[in-house]
Amino acid sequence: MGNTITIDPITRIEGHAKITLYLDDKGEVSAAHFHTTQFRGFEKLCEGRPFYEMPYLMERICGICPVSHLLASAKACDMLMALKVPPAAGKLRRILELAQLIQSHALSFFYLSSPDLILGMDADPKERNIFGVLQKQPELARWGIRLRQFGQHIIETLAGKRIHPAWVVPGGVNEPLSVEKRDKLLTQIPEAIEIAQETLKGFKWQLENFRAEIRTFANFPSLFMGLVTVDERAGYYQGKIRFTDSLGNIVADDLDPANYQEFIGEAVEPFTFMKFPYYKPYGYPDGMYRVGPLARLNLVDHCGTPLAQQEWIEFRDLERSAVLSSFHYHYARLIEILFALEHIQEYLEDPIITKRQAKYTASLNNLEGIGCCEAPRGTLIHHYRVDEQGLVTFANLIIATGQNNLAMNRGILQAARHFVRSEKLTEGMLNRVEAVIRAFDPCLSCSTHADGHMALQVQLLAPDGKLLDEIRR
């Protein structure tokens, strides 16, 4: 009988989770589980509600990426009403989504992960936070705050508030963008682009210091999935689903997200509330795939904007085929910030963006609606069925973090086997195991928060239950 090591809760992620490492008789890590310990139940609590309420109910799932839930839900409602949104509204929704990507990626990179990257995985946990980064590299901390603030500023300018806006509605958006607001946003983009470029430069310079982490942070073959547009770019707001393998070969392409149940299966495990989506033709768990920034950059043949394209070429040169190390989610996130800024600039410079027609209206015309978009952490699908009165009878959500669940579990096992020595635990060892999860930037439930003093307790127990070692913070 072996021992277990529990990391509970995992810090600097969005939501509540713990990790259990199972040791064999020799003290080697033999298995690892990533447990999501919270339960939300949105799929059930929305039953019986009118469909037009869904975007505003569903965006409450999350305080970091509410815009993604708002958009996926509004798109599902567009389908229920069988209408297309006005061209200006489509572009405004895209800007909103990219702005959210900027602020969410900035939160993940600068606030949550840069302490590990700047201060080191073994740094004192009391200082290993954004404020520690501020002491060591104040410019980087300021950049992080500026980028996150800029993403939120765009959201607020368009949608009226930074978190949980009600601006996106089934059929379009509530209010067009004024020329004055558009012009003001355009003047602010160059500074943000400069920050993104400087951060990328600094990050690439640091990569050499993380060879072991790059080699062991969920670095293994898997499928990758995401939306791709007709011109072969990552489709953040719209597109068809593509699966590629670890060699970069296309496994399946041009899949309609509305048919997701044909190619995505959903498994459950007793140790967690999070589902385990998998690629159905390969079965469970062989159908493990990854989504999010790393997947999106692996899926496409080009990036689509000039500066991000240069970075993407360099990124893809890391490996001959797909980039497999999940440590590089950080790298991909920074490239996506740059891409998003350039792409927002393109949309804002399009004269159509200030057209007054921002919404179409219709009544219920379909009894089933499916909306899909790329959330910061990966592909997001909302699927609703309604009755003839428009009341929701069924809802199913495929959340990005869930789709990375198989890879996260396997990733912590890989890292734990490399870093954890059971004879004497160190905080740095366990931080590396947590950092694997942070690389994926899981969003377990951003609308519930701990009180700010997250305790970490790790116990090493003998088979008879005797406490052999313990770490607290």
Place this chain on the structure above:
Amino acid sequence: MTSIVLACGNGLRGDDGIALYLAHRLYGRICDAETEIVCSHQWLPEQAEDLSRAQLAVFVDASVGVPAGEIRVQQIAVRSGEIASRTSHSLTPERLMSLASEIFGAAPERAFLVTIGGGSFEHGSEFSESVRKAIPAALQQIEELLSAQSVSVR
């Protein structure tokens, strides 16, 4: 003089939403381009820049540590060493002031924290009786602070 009101709370948890309610009422009462009103669930690092541009700041929040309906005003200032924190999920006004000063090189010359004691933090958007009765006085208190009148700090 530029002023900023930073209100925080959760509008779906009873009295916890009182600061947000007061902020929305202030929108309608203050016709002043020099006053910015910002509502959020928590005070976060990215609000430091907003703060750095203001000369006067009024933080507004509900409190579990104050009797329901009681209004307290506390003067706050940048304090060296206040920046350290284990989390970036939420900040105290003092830490936000220090962050503004450290990163953006400026913080309001005068800053106050107005807390309103909450009686119920259960689900819902209704306020408890005590908090509802305190609304006029709380609005007046904040407006007095913004108009830089002398106030008694409790």
